[in-house]
Amino acid sequence: MAWLFAFYRSQLGKKAIMAVTGFMLFGFVLGHMIGNLKLYQGAEKLNDYAEFLRNLGAPVFGPYEALWIARIGLLAAVGLHILMAYQLTQLNRRARPQAYAKKVPQKSTYASRTMRWGGIIIVLFIVYHLLHFTTGTVHSDFIKYDVYHNVVTGFQNPLISAFYIVANLALGFHLYHGLWSMVHSLGLSGPRVDPLREKAAVAFAVIITAANISFPVSVLTGIVTLSG
Amino acid sequence: MELDAKIPSGPIEKKWEKARFDLKLVNPANKRKFNIIVVGTGLAGASAAATLGELGYHVRAFCYQDSARRAHSIAAQGGINAAKNYQNDGDSIYRLFYDTVKGGDYRSREANVYRLAQVSVSIIDQCAAQGVPFAREYGGMLDNRSFGGAQVSRTFYARGQTGQQLLLGAYQALQRQVSAGQVTLHTRNEMLDVVTVDGRARGVITRDMSTGAIERYAADAVVLATGGYGNVFYLSTNAKGCNVTAAWRAHRRGALFANPCYTQIHPTCIPVSGDYQSKLTLMSESLRNDGRIWVPLRKDDKRAPGDIPEGERDYYLERKYPAFGNLVPRDVASRNAKDVCDDGRGVGPSGLGVYLDFADAIGRAGEDKIKERYGNLFHMYEKITGENPYQVPMKIYPAVHYTMGGLWVDYNLMTNVPGLYAIGEANFSDHGANRLGASALMQGLADGYFVLPYTIGDDLAHRMGDEKIGTDHAAFDDAEAEVRGRIDGLLSARGSRTVDDFHRQLGRMVWDHCGMARSSSGLEQALDDVQTLREEYHRDVKVLGSADTVNQSLEKAGRVADFFELAELMFRDALVRDESCGGHFRVEHQTPEGEAKRDDENFSHVSAWQFNGVGEASTEHREALDFEYVKLTQRSYK
Amino acid sequence: MNLTLYVWRQSGPDDNGRMVKYDAPGVSPDMSFLEMLDVINEGLISRDEEPITFDHDCREGICGSCGMMINGVAHGPQAGTTACQLHMRQFSDGDTIYIEPWRATAFPVIKDLMVDRGAFDRIIQAGGYVSVNTGSAPDANEIPVPKPDADAAFMAAACIGCGACVAACPNGAAQLFTSAKVSHLGHLPQGQPERLSRVANMVAQMEAEAFGSCTNHRECEAVCPKEIGVENIAQLNRDYLRAQLTGASTV
Ligand SMILES: Cc1cc2nc3c(=O)[nH]c(=O)nc-3n(C[C@H](O)[C@H](O)[C@H](O)COP(=O)(O)OP(=O)(O)OC[C@H]3O[C@@H](n4cnc5c(N)ncnc54)[C@H](O)[C@@H]3O)c2cc1C
Numbered sequence A: 001m002a003w004l005f006a007f008y009r010s011q012l013g014k015k016a017i018m019a020v021t022g023f024m025l026f027g028f029v030l031g032h033m034i035g036n037l038k039l040y041q042g043a044e045k046l047n048d049y050a051e052f053l054r055n056l057g058a059p060v061f062g063p064y065e066a067l068w069i070a071r072i073g074l075l076a077a078v079g080l081h082i083l084m085a086y087q088l089t090q091l092n093r094r095a096r097p098q099a100y101a102k103k104v105p106q107k108s109t110y111a112s113r114t115m116r117w118g119g120i121i122i123v124l125f126i127v128y129h130l131l132h133f134t135t136g137t138v139h140s141d142f143i144k145y146d147v148y149h150n151v152v153t154g155f156q157n158p159l160i161s162a163f164y165i166v167a168n169l170a171l172g173f174h175l176y177h178g179l180w181s182m183v184h185s186l187g188l189s190g191p192r193v194d195p196l197r198e199k200a201a202v203a204f205a206v207i208i209t210a211a212n213i214s215f216p217v218s219v220l221t222g223i224v225t226l227s228g
Numbered sequence B: 001m002e003l004d005a006k007i008p009s010g011p012i013e014k015k016w017e018k019a020r021f022d023l024k025l026v027n028p029a030n031k032r033k034f035n036i037i038v039v040g041t042g043l044a045g046a047s048a049a050a051t052l053g054e055l056g057y058h059v060r061a062f063c064y065q066d067s068a069r070r071a072h073s074i075a076a077q078g079g080i081n082a083a084k085n086y087q088n089d090g091d092s093i094y095r096l097f098y099d100t101v102k103g104g105d106y107r108s109r110e111a112n113v114y115r116l117a118q119v120s121v122s123i124i125d126q127c128a129a130q131g132v133p134f135a136r137e138y139g140g141m142l143d144n145r146s147f148g149g150a151q152v153s154r155t156f157y158a159r160g161q162t163g164q165q166l167l168l169g170a171y172q173a174l175q176r177q178v179s180a181g182q183v184t185l186h187t188r189n190e191m192l193d194v195v196t197v198d199g200r201a202r203g204v205i206t207r208d209m210s211t212g213a214i215e216r217y218a219a220d221a222v223v224l225a226t227g228g229y230g231n232v233f234y235l236s237t238n239a240k241g242c243n244v245t246a247a248w249r250a251h252r253r254g255a256l257f258a259n260p261c262y263t264q265i266h267p268t269c270i271p272v273s274g275d276y277q278s279k280l281t282l283m284s285e286s287l288r289n290d291g292r293i294w295v296p297l298r299k300d301d302k303r304a305p306g307d308i309p310e311g312e313r314d315y316y317l318e319r320k321y322p323a324f325g326n327l328v329p330r331d332v333a334s335r336n337a338k339d340v341c342d343d344g345r346g347v348g349p350s351g352l353g354v355y356l357d358f359a360d361a362i363g364r365a366g367e368d369k370i371k372e373r374y375g376n377l378f379h380m381y382e383k384i385t386g387e388n389p390y391q392v393p394m395k396i397y398p399a400v401h402y403t404m405g406g407l408w409v410d411y412n413l414m415t416n417v418p419g420l421y422a423i424g425e426a427n428f429s430d431h432g433a434n435r436l437g438a439s440a441l442m443q444g445l446a447d448g449y450f451v452l453p454y455t456i457g458d459d460l461a462h463r464m465g466d467e468k469i470g471t472d473h474a475a476f477d478d479a480e481a482e483v484r485g486r487i488d489g490l491l492s493a494r495g496s497r498t499v500d501d502f503h504r505q506l507g508r509m510v511w512d513h514c515g516m517a518r519s520s521s522g523l524e525q526a527l528d529d530v531q532t533l534r535e536e537y538h539r540d541v542k543v544l545g546s547a548d549t550v551n552q553s554l555e556k557a558g559r560v561a562d563f564f565e566l567a568e569l570m571f572r573d574a575l576v577r578d579e580s581c582g583g584h585f586r587v588e589h590q591t592p593e594g595e596a597k598r599d600d601e602n603f604s605h606v607s608a609w610q611f612n613g614v615g616e617a618s619t620e621h622r623e624a625l626d627f628e629y630v631k632l633t634q635r636s637y638k
Numbered sequence C: 001m002n003l004t005l006y007v008w009r010q011s012g013p014d015d016n017g018r019m020v021k022y023d024a025p026g027v028s029p030d031m032s033f034l035e036m037l038d039v040i041n042e043g044l045i046s047r048d049e050e051p052i053t054f055d056h057d058c059r060e061g062i063c064g065s066c067g068m069m070i071n072g073v074a075h076g077p078q079a080g081t082t083a084c085q086l087h088m089r090q091f092s093d094g095d096t097i098y099i100e101p102w103r104a105t106a107f108p109v110i111k112d113l114m115v116d117r118g119a120f121d122r123i124i125q126a127g128g129y130v131s132v133n134t135g136s137a138p139d140a141n142e143i144p145v146p147k148p149d150a151d152a153a154f155m156a157a158a159c160i161g162c163g164a165c166v167a168a169c170p171n172g173a174a175q176l177f178t179s180a181k182v183s184h185l186g187h188l189p190q191g192q193p194e195r196l197s198r199v200a201n202m203v204a205q206m207e208a209e210a211f212g213s214c215t216n217h218r219e220c221e222a223v224c225p226k227e228i229g230v231e232n233i234a235q236l237n238r239d240y241l242r243a244q245l246t247g248a249s250t251v
């Protein structure tokens, strides 16, 4: 047991935790994006999907039960992920308190240098997003269980859509470096993997971001309308 | 003074075995009771300190760099010899022994050299076990190359970084002993004097180079592994910090300094580009295995090398020495380069350079093979000169590289001062008047891993009774006072010329009169000049700052002060040795073809000098060299 | 050519330090960067100003002593090159050059451009070796090493311990240095017996020093004068996780 704490206390251990939780979160956004594609199949399909999610695991689980388990899992992941990110970030600040008068980045990317900001934007987004589509608290005309309606009316507001687009761009960058980094942090590397790794990271990041952004865009451009 | 080399009796192949049997041993429990100081963490020092630590002694190791890993040994490129005969090309311990004595122009001790050849074999085993990434063949076995005049392939190498890889092996072994608590490391800590009590070495005085603190350390034995003194020439292939201070301080305390005039000029270095030049860069001699050396036939032919047709090129080494061609020993190759340049056929802006051409080798073996062999050397050359040696031939010129002379030691590597040892390049032992390529790494590691750790026990075993001496002993007070006096002297001169300025002038003087060619008239002249210049130095040197912080000018100033005294001794030694041998070429003594001409009648001996005070002529003591096994012949590489 | 330098001057560990402007007239393109500083220093001394302190020794790019930030890049603009091997032909007339020491909590400044890299030695002490006493080795050819392994080990072993990786890393992480030694010994049969305990102990020491943690920026790889690659860091992570999960770290 003691080794577990030692592992948790070590930087490389924390990195591994980030990688694993990051991977779970990545898994969620991927699945979530795919589910949301049902938006294009019209109201019933999407609402049925939401319905299905609510009754996930039936008959073993009653309504919401399995969903809550998943939610708790996700929550824990986000929590740990953020905690590790925070701790490591503090540590790294202490390791280089004094900046250079002049420093020219060589290989680091915009994405790698903005992981923390990206992360924060994502979290802010999630909070808003939950109040918006899940609880409806900040939604001007929210109809419980009519997910399709909520999404379309929600995105008809350009400001809200703009925010979603920005947030998802941030997510894209975060995922791009995150996915690459995750593999490396877990030591999954080698002459064969390395070139693929780069491409895979780009592919996933682009696909997820593009799809997510397509939702508000297609509502604004009238491709998706209330009437379906 | 009678010089007793303590060479064991018996047939040469049995001497080392006999010595190891006769040497008294210190039992493990008692080893703990002894403190040993090792100054220097190069191949010799690091291997010695690590091994002594493994044996159970308490060791303090010192180096002036910020890490033991940076010792000058790190720069060695070409390789290390060992009589493994893995290539099955007729090598043997006896052949390595014979080649080394011959290469040294018959001015080294047979017994020492034979032992060196014997332990060379264990060195490779040890290093491989430590994880030194030697070059391998596809079958996984160790690869070898022929190196520096050897006609067998007995040189082990790790690309062009053999010294680095060997040193890292020794450094790692050393760090292992540090974590085991057996060795205490003092980095950025420069030894400035040896402390002797009743004629026995009992400690050192050092300066912590980051705080300026003068420190005292007592011990039962002091080992100097402080390298060579090539920087007396200012321009050399040595690291900038290489110095003679440790050895010279020991010399001033009574240790004899042997054969100071035996210095080696390396034939393949990058020529000087301007007067700001701070050091010279060596291009490993292994390049001569594939490169062909030539100059234009015509004097001051300013055409680009490519425009000079074969017929108008003079491959002078191949022409004069058909048997060895470009692989003649260093002194021969260097002198010939000097001759063609003096003859006005040198190449490059300064006219002090010759071509080292790889066109044929690339044509024969292909660029890839050449890149695999010398890639990082070619890369380094291009960085420094801005020229691509795959396309244009390299320009090379000889430069000071190695010093065969050093503290006199007996067969047990102990100087004439009891308890004071010298190993590696710092001693004079194994290379005679000229060192063969890839044999210095071998000697450093032989001394450190396999010789000193045994021999030091013999003397210590006799010391069990001695009462321990603390750093509060009067001898430490005196030595520290002297050290402080010297530092204050340098700081208070407040003259008008920088240390480097003086050092450059001294270097030029030594190069002109005690470099590739030496003459009695020149040496007489130099003896006067150097004394005048030394006095001027102490009057007029300008060292800013204080002694109680980092002060790099002060560090240099102290080293250069010692170089001045050493230079004087070199001139004297070169003058007295009225013959030519190996790296010591007296123009008065040459064969009609301009080869070094030895005088075995009168000079088959080691000159070991005793210090009599600054400006006082030193006293020469002679150790006769007799050769039972090697037949003295006039070296001929034709 | 004529250059303008901004050099970090700091009289000692307790001094705050500052950038100071110097003119460097008449610089020859054939000078090495350190020779250019030598010339500056000779000038300073003649004007009774203390010369600039910087570490250097071999001036052949192999001892790892030298190292400074040159215009925001560790060891300067030329890839795979140490400061001492950098030549002035890499710059052009009129250039302004910023020169700063390695900056990292684990590398405290001693004076001007000279820093204390002792942390690297302590990482090696923690396990960067093969435990073999002098004399106990078998014949060198008894353990064949496949050429590819020997070459891979060599590539990693080429690390000169200069500290540029730490200096360049936005997190001041020592991952590349540590991983270089781990994978040098990890690629060789001689390194296997202690492989996992080595990585665990070296990483523990690395983390005990004030280094940051790696977030895979790859700045280190870009400035490493010996072109040590980040795949070594992945190897380090892999071996470390194995050590932790198999419990080898406790030995
Ligand atoms: C460029 C170059 C290439 C070479 N290539 C080869 C080769 O291919 N093969 C070969 O066999 N040989 C080669 N040599 C020669 C060989 O490298 C050296 O002779 C050998 O490494 C010397 O090792 P050492 O341990 O005796 O001394 P060094 O490695 O010079 O170590 C000296 C040590 O003493 C310390 N020291 C010095 N003075 C003091 C002081 N006053 N106080 C405290 N510490 C001090 C230094 O810090 C250092 O740790 C080469 C030499 C050069 C210059």
Ligand code: HEM
Residues within 6 Å of the ligand: A015, A016, A018, A019, A020, A021, A022, A023, A025, A026, A029, A078, A081, A082, A085, A086, A115, A116, A118, A119, A120, A121, A122, A123, A171, A174, A175, A177, A178, A179, A180, A181, A182, A183, A185, C214, C215, C216
């Ligand atoms: C406040 C919230 C967040 C912060 C501060 C944050 C920060 C970070 C940081 C600093 C890293 C390490 C980067 C690296 O090691 O190179 C990281 C990695 C990662 N993050 Fe986040 N992140 C946050 C939220 C998220 C979310 C919501 C997701 C998923 C959608 C996510 C996915 C990932 C992934 C996959 C990694 C790679 C793991 C690794 O590199 O070890 N992060 N994050």
Ligand code: HEM
Residues within 6 Å of the ligand: A029, A032, A036, A050, A053, A071, A122, A126, A129, A130, A133, A134, A147, A151, A164, A168, A171, A212, A213, A215, A216
């Ligand atoms: C534009 C893209 C997105 C759309 C259209 C969208 C849509 C929705 C909708 C409609 C819901 C409510 C489902 C329901 O209540 O049944 C929801 C829930 C949720 N979304 Fe999104 N989402 C998007 C992007 C994201 C992103 C990028 C994240 C995370 C980084 C995210 C995280 C969540 C979470 C955590 C929930 C709550 C799930 C639950 O009920 O537990 N969403 N999303």
Ligand code: SF4
Residues within 6 Å of the ligand: C158, C159, C160, C161, C162, C163, C164, C165, C166, C176, C177, C180, C220, C223, C224, C225, C226, C227, C228
């Ligand atoms: S890894 Fe490269 S940059 Fe880092 S210390 Fe080693 S050589 Fe220098």
Ligand code: F3S
Residues within 6 Å of the ligand: C168, C169, C170, C171, C172, C173, C174, C175, C176, C213, C214, C215, C216, C217, C218, C219, C220, C221, C230, C233
């Ligand atoms: S730059 Fe730093 S973040 Fe990692 S990859 Fe290199 S150590």
Ligand code: FES
Residues within 6 Å of the ligand: C055, C056, C057, C058, C059, C060, C061, C062, C063, C064, C065, C066, C067, C082, C083, C084, C085
């Ligand atoms: S001075 Fe040795 S690497 Fe630059």
